Amino acid sequence: MDTLLGDDILDMIEIKNLGFSYQEDGVALSDVSFNVEKGEWLTILGHNGSGKSTLSKLLVGLLRPSSGTITVDGQVLGEESVYDIRKKIGIVFQNPDNQFVGVTVKDDIAFGLENLQIPRDEMVKRIDEYANRVDMADFLEKEPQALSGGQKQRVAIAGILAMKTDVIIFDEATSMLDPKGRKTILKYIQKLNEEGVTVITITHDMRESVLSDRILVLKNGEVLKIGPTKDILLDKETLESSNLELLLPLEVMHTLEQKNITHPKLKEFLWQLSLNT
Amino acid sequence: MAIKFEHVSFQYKSIDNKGYLALDDVNVVIENTGEFITLIGETGSGKSTLVQHMNALLTPSKGSMNILGVKISSTAKENKDVQFNPIRKQVGLVFQFPEYQLFEETVEKDIMFGPKNFGVSESEAKKRAREAINIVGLDDSYLSRSPFNLSGGEKKRVSIAGILAMEPDILILDEPTSGLDPRGRDALLEVFYQIHTSLNKTVLIITHDMNTVYEYAKRVLVMREGALVYDGDPVKLFSRKNIDNWNLDVPDIIQLKDALESNFHLDMSGTIRNKKALLKRLEEVLS
Numbered sequence: 360m361d362t363l364l365g366d367d368i369l370d371m372i373e374i375k376n377l378g379f380s381y382q383e384d385g386v387a388l389s390d391v392s393f394n395v396e397k398g399e400w401l402t403i404l405g406h407n408g409s410g411k412s413t414l415s416k417l418l419v420g421l422l423r424p425s426s427g428t429i430t431v432d433g434q435v436l437g438e439e440s441v442y443d444i445r446k447k448i449g450i451v452f453q454n455p456d457n458q459f460v461g462v463t464v465k466d467d468i469a470f471g472l473e474n475l476q477i478p479r480d481e482m483v484k485r486i487d488e489y490a491n492r493v494d495m496a497d498f499l500e501k502e503p504q505a506l507s508g509g510q511k512q513r514v515a516i517a518g519i520l521a522m523k524t525d526v527i528i529f530d531e532a533t534s535m536l537d538p539k540g541r542k543t544i545l546k547y548i549q550k551l552n553e554e555g556v557t558v559i560t561i562t563h564d565m566r567e568s569v570l571s572d573r574i575l576v577l578k579n580g581e582v583l584k585i586g587p588t589k590d591i592l593l594d595k596e597t598l599e600s601s602n603l604e605l606l607l608p609l610e611v612m613h614t615l616e617q618k619n620i621t622h623p624k625l626k627e628f629l630w631q632l633s634l635n636t
Numbered sequence: 637m638a639i640k641f642e643h644v645s646f647q648y649k650s651i652d653n654k655g656y657l658a659l660d661d662v663n664v665v666i667e668n669t670g671e672f673i674t675l676i677g678e679t680g681s682g683k684s685t686l687v688q689h690m691n692a693l694l695t696p697s698k699g700s701m702n703i704l705g706v707k708i709s710s711t712a713k714e715n716k717d718v719q720f721n722p723i724r725k726q727v728g729l730v731f732q733f734p735e736y737q738l739f740e741e742t743v744e745k746d747i748m749f750g751p752k753n754f755g756v757s758e759s760e761a762k763k764r765a766r767e768a769i770n771i772v773g774l775d776d777s778y779l780s781r782s783p784f785n786l787s788g789g790e791k792k793r794v795s796i797a798g799i800l801a802m803e804p805d806i807l808i809l810d811e812p813t814s815g816l817d818p819r820g821r822d823a824l825l826e827v828f829y830q831i832h833t834s835l836n837k838t839v840l841i842i843t844h845d846m847n848t849v850y851e852y853a854k855r856v857l858v859m860r861e862g863a864l865v866y867d868g869d870p871v872k873l874f875s876r877k878n879i880d881n882w883n884l885d886v887p888d889i890i891q892l893k894d895a896l897e898s899n900f901h902l903d904m905s906g907t908i909r910n911k912k913a914l915l916k917r918l919e920e921v922l923s
């Protein structure tokens with residue numbers, strides 16, 4: 360890619376013919392191609408073992424592709440560019456334990472900031488701000504290992520948010536949060552996205568996908584479908600073939616249609632309801 | 637016989653020596669057969685701590701428990717003659733993080749560990765491992781793989797299989813469906829429900845999924861800041877106004893039912909606790 364085009368690049372991430380195999384256990388991803396535009400919010404869905412986490416680890420250079428290329432903000436991901444690219448993409452891992460390096464929650468949030476060489480004053484400010492944002496300000500001196508599951512997830516999220524990267528990947532980052540906590544985090548992700556942050560969320564909770572711009576569905580390591588959120592949310596066949604489900608109001612809509620049961624305005628109503636979950 | 641907690645409090649030790657009160661005077665009785673319970677409550681409210689007491693992985697700092705006839709109190713001296721192994725055989729606990737449970741070289745050995753540890757023969761344990769892996773939705777090829785080289789949801793399934801293979805009398809699962817794909821979630825909830833109905837066993841599930849609570853639970857326990865704040869009927873729980881204070885949410889079914897009732901004046905009264913019942917009712921009132 361011609362770097363002179365710098366400011367004209369519309370795609371934040373461009374993935375071409377990506378393939379990956381873990382040594383012993385066969386192919387985890389094959390011939391995956393898609394783009395993520397700057398400022399876009401993409402949801403990745405797919406059955407257990409479909410390759411979602413593998414894809415996210417490839418994106419931040421934690422795994423090396425067996426084939427194909429990944430381009431981030433005009434830069435091809437490789438041995439030399441990986442450090443630059445990690446400053447642009449933050450990832451909240453599926454298992455928060457894999458994220459923790461510090462002795463205390465505070466150290467942990469600081470760690471990512473130190474890597475970005477954020478000045479001390481600014482660092483202190485951000486630790487405070489983001490610990491508060493995820494409601495963990497009272498736990499700054501605690502060991503991450505001595506937290507509950509949901510508290511660990513909150514800390515992992517704070518650590519990445521504090522880095523203020525251009526792109527953030529959330530790999531099932533809210534799977535252990537209580538309903539209210541989950542909604543708070545989702546609202547905040549929405550706000551970040553509106554401010555221009557490119558967002559990729561990986562989830563099994565269909566309700567979390569409604570706010571995104573597009574949905575990518577993986578199945579057995581391949582792209583089954585990618586399209587506007589609305590289209591995929593209504594695509595019963597695609598969803599079910601990757602062990603997913605229709606949102607409840609849309610399932611109702613689908614069943615009524617199948618049985619030729621109509622009612623004025625009900626369809627539009629169910630659609631609106633599904634967007635509000 | 638049952639699991640009975642009397643004034644149980646629990647304090648974690650911390651590096652700053654201040655300690656952290658995770659259970660605060662909990663009183664509860666769980667029958668050893670016939671119950672299907674969900675345990676819910678906000679992040680950090682003490683759910684995982686509570687269930688780790690139920691098979692005596694943790695013991696009270698104050699108060700006492702009686703687990704299937706074995707009395708456990710708050711002092712090491714009084715507990716010195718307690719046989720913990722039989723308790724852990726009878727009360728099977730699946731951890732919130734599967735990583736805490738997986739440690740063998742292969743998935744097969746991992747699943748066999750529990751049964752063998754409690755006296756089941758090698759060949760019987762092998763047979764159970766094969767059955768259990770299929771029950772959790774994975775095929776036989778997973779048996780020879782390393783439990784560490786699996787996806788998050790696959791690890792979760794293996795950790796569940798390990799406890800199912802022990803065939804405990806009481807089955808306790810700490811967020812068993814987080815990280816499962818929707819079909820896997822539904823299938824496994826059915827498995828737990830079947831274990832409960834066909835063998836009349838007690839099953840207790842921790843979850844943040846209100847739909848699970850509403851659809852399956854006969855009884856729901858709610859925790860807040862280490863205390864048990866609700867113990868009773870799930871239908872009643874969700875008709876209360878204070879569930880917001882407990883960081884809970886209204887199940888999707890109820891939201892949809894209420895919305896249909898108020899916007900389209902459709903008759904959604906009576907018990908509609910799952911998708912099937914909802915669709916059936918809609919068909920009736922719309923056609």
Ligand SMILES: Nc1ncnc2c1ncn2[C@@H]1O[C@H](COP(=O)(O)OP(=O)(O)OP(=O)(O)O)[C@@H](O)[C@H]1O
Pocket residue numbers: 381382383384386387405406407408409410411412413414453784785786787788789790815817
């Ligand atoms: N470290 C590893 N070594 C070998 N195989 C692995 C490893 N991690 C994952 N796999 C395999 O690669 C495939 C894709 O796994 P991945 O973790 O990307 O799935 P996923 O879509 O994130 O699933 P989940 O929803 O369960 O988190 C799976 O078949 C899995 O068994």
Ligand SMILES: Nc1ncnc2c1ncn2[C@@H]1O[C@H](COP(=O)(O)OP(=O)(O)OP(=O)(O)O)[C@@H](O)[C@H]1O
Pocket residue numbers: 504505506507508509510535648649650656657658677678679680681682683684685686732
């Ligand atoms: N090993 C530990 N040392 C010190 N404190 C701990 C430890 N484990 C948990 N705690 C604290 O005890 C409280 C209860 O934790 P617990 O894990 O029981 O919560 P939980 O209800 O299971 O939460 P979640 O839904 O987030 O999993 C939390 O505030 C937590 O920080």
Ligand SMILES: [Mg+2]
Pocket residue numbers: 411412413453530787788789
């Ligand atoms: Mg994953």
Ligand SMILES: [Mg+2]
Pocket residue numbers: 507508509683684685732810
């Ligand atoms: Mg917990």
